[in-house]
Amino acid sequence: METTKKSRNTTTVLILLLCVALLAVAPLFLKKGAEFGGSDDAGSVMVEEVTGEAYTPWFTPILESILGGEIPGEVESLIFCLQTGIGVGIIAFFMGRFVERKKQEEMRR
Amino acid sequence: MSKNQKKTVALCTILALSFGITPIANAMHIMEGYLPVGSCITWGALCIPFLAAGFFSIRNKLRENRRALTILAMSGAFIFVISSLKIPSVTGSCSHMTGTGLGAILFSPSAVSILGIIVLLFQAILLAHGGLTTLGANTFSMAIAGPFLSYAVYHLCLRLKVNRKVSIFLAAMLGDVFTYCVTSLQLAMAYPSESGGVAASAVKFLGVFAPTQLPLAVIEGLLTVIIIIGLETYAMPELRSIGFIKEKEVY
Numbered sequence: 001m002e003t004t005k006k007s008r009n010t011t012t013v014l015i016l017l018l019c020v021a022l023l024a025v026a027p028l029f030l031k032k033g034a035e036f037g038g039s040d041d042a043g044s045v046m047v048e049e050v051t052g053e054a055y056t057p058w059f060t061p062i063l064e065s066i067l068g069g070e071i072p073g074e075v076e077s078l079i080f081c082l083q084t085g086i087g088v089g090i091i092a093f094f095m096g097r098f099v100e101r102k103k104q105e106e107m108r109r
Numbered sequence: 110m111s112k113n114q115k116k117t118v119a120l121c122t123i124l125a126l127s128f129g130i131t132p133i134a135n136a137m138h139i140m141e142g143y144l145p146v147g148s149c150i151t152w153g154a155l156c157i158p159f160l161a162a163g164f165f166s167i168r169n170k171l172r173e174n175r176r177a178l179t180i181l182a183m184s185g186a187f188i189f190v191i192s193s194l195k196i197p198s199v200t201g202s203c204s205h206m207t208g209t210g211l212g213a214i215l216f217s218p219s220a221v222s223i224l225g226i227i228v229l230l231f232q233a234i235l236l237a238h239g240g241l242t243t244l245g246a247n248t249f250s251m252a253i254a255g256p257f258l259s260y261a262v263y264h265l266c267l268r269l270k271v272n273r274k275v276s277i278f279l280a281a282m283l284g285d286v287f288t289y290c291v292t293s294l295q296l297a298m299a300y301p302s303e304s305g306g307v308a309a310s311a312v313k314f315l316g317v318f319a320p321t322q323l324p325l326a327v328i329e330g331l332l333t334v335i336i337i338i339g340l341e342t343y344a345m346p347e348l349r350s351i352g353f354i355k356e357k358e359v360y
Contacts, residue, residue, distance in 0.1 A: 009338055012274075016331045023328050027197040047143065047300055057142025061237035071237055079235050080193050083228075087189030091336075094179050098343035 138229070138247045139292065141240025144299050152295070153245025159253045160226065163219035170216065170351070177216075177351045180344070184212035185224040187336060191329060192228055198321040206329040207288050210281030211336060213256035214263045215353050225252025250291035259284030274334050282330035289318045 064070055071079075144152075170177050191208025198204055212221040226248050232238040239247050259280040266276030297311035305312075340348055348354045 006342070009342060013335050013338055016335050020328050020331050020335075023324050023331075024196050027199045027201070027324070030199060031197075031201040047296070057140065058146070059142035059240070059242045061141045061233070061240055063234065064237050076236060080195075083193035083231060083236075084190050087186040087191075087193065090186035091183050091190065094183050095339060095343065097179075098340075098347075102343050 138232070138239030138251070139243040139295060141233070141237065142242055143240075144243050144246055144295070146242075148295070148299055149242050149245055151245075152243075152249050156222070156226075156245050156248045156253060159219055159222045160248075163217075163222040166217050166220045167223060170220070174350050176347050180215060180340070180347050180351055181212075181220070181224075183336075183340075184215055184221070185227065187211050187333075188221075188224055188228050189231075191332065192232070196325055196328065198324050200321045202321055204321045204325055206325050207251050207255055207285050208329065208333075209252060209256045209288070210259040210277075210284040210329065211333050213259040213284065214277060214280055214333075214337075215348075215351060218253070218256035218260040221256040222248065222252040225256070246295050247292075250295060251288050254291040255284040255288035258287040274338075277334050277337055278330040280330075281333035282326045285326035285329045286319070286322060289322045290315060293318055 167181065170181075188208040188211075191206045193205070195203040195205045207225075209221050209225055212224055226244070229239055229244060229247050229251065233240050233244055233247075262283050263276050263280035266279060267273075271279075293314035294307075294311050296314045297307050300310055301307045302310040302313065341354075345354070
């Protein structure tokens with residue numbers, strides 16, 4: 001009973017992961033040559049479109065005003081990676097502990 | 110029509126829709142300096158009661174039992190990971206998800222407001238993504254409105270005896286979508302269109318956000334289900350101790 005439930009869960013997780021991967025990658029093939037931007041500039045374009053005039057933000061991000069310009073793209077992706085890394089690290093650390101604990105419990109039984 | 114024909118028609122419809130939408134790139138949070146001072150303050154003030162409730166809710170939960178800390182840390186980490194991944198969408202632009210559904214389901218929506226604001230601060234200060242002046246508005250949409258909807262959807266589904274995994278999926282997905290609806294509304298209130306006022310402007314912003322975000326919301330729903338399956342398999346004592354799974358239920 002226990003083992004069948006486990007393998008069913010494994011199958012579900014694998015199928016779900018496959019769906020996630022497909023959903024994330026499919027747009028690259030569906031829309032070849034699209035820019036896939038996601039920058040803040042695009043948001044301002046939208047605001048301009050609605051209001052009909054250019055808008056000057058009244059406050060610039062503090063890091064940008066310290067640096068005196070935009071954060072370099074590579075550095076930005078570094079910080080994004082850092083963010084992902086912190087998150088994955090925490091999840092993996094606790095998940096690892098849980099998995100090991102369960103194994104120990106089963107061995108004791 | 111046979112099954113295959115139906116599939117073909119459905120596929121064509123999806124393709125037609127995706128071509129009909131003009132690709133406009135997209136930023137998740139409201140940019141720094143893009144809201145008038147008044148609404149920055151209003152949104153910020155609106156967040157304060159939720160943040161206070163969240164702070165106390167977390168403190169009480171941890172005082173009750175320290176074990177909850179692991180799951181809380183994982184929910185926060187989940188938001189960190191999920192909101193750092195920019196994923197391409199069918200409209201030809203990238204956006205990222207919120208990841209707040211998990212914490213809202215496991216703990217309380219107000220607890221998530223604290224977790225969410227940490228992530229928003231990280232991105233506002235280090236990444237110039239979102240902003241300090243718009244922090245209030247962004248916190249309200251991502252860390253308050255979204256999680257509260259997730260929580261409501263999840264508990265409504267449970268009451269209607271919907272399958273547990275389906276409920277989790279729906280809660281996380283709709284919470285993500287709702288975050289964008291609120292963001293659109295916030296932008297619309299700051300930039301009402303000349304002809305139609307706030308409503309017309311909201312529809313316009315939403316028209317840009319929604320098609321990009323929908324597939325990502327589905328991804329977020331699936332990922333939330335995956336992590337809960339993982340927790341149910343390996344961290345049953347913790348889930349019981351935070352009251353996510355009642356003592357009597359056997360899985």
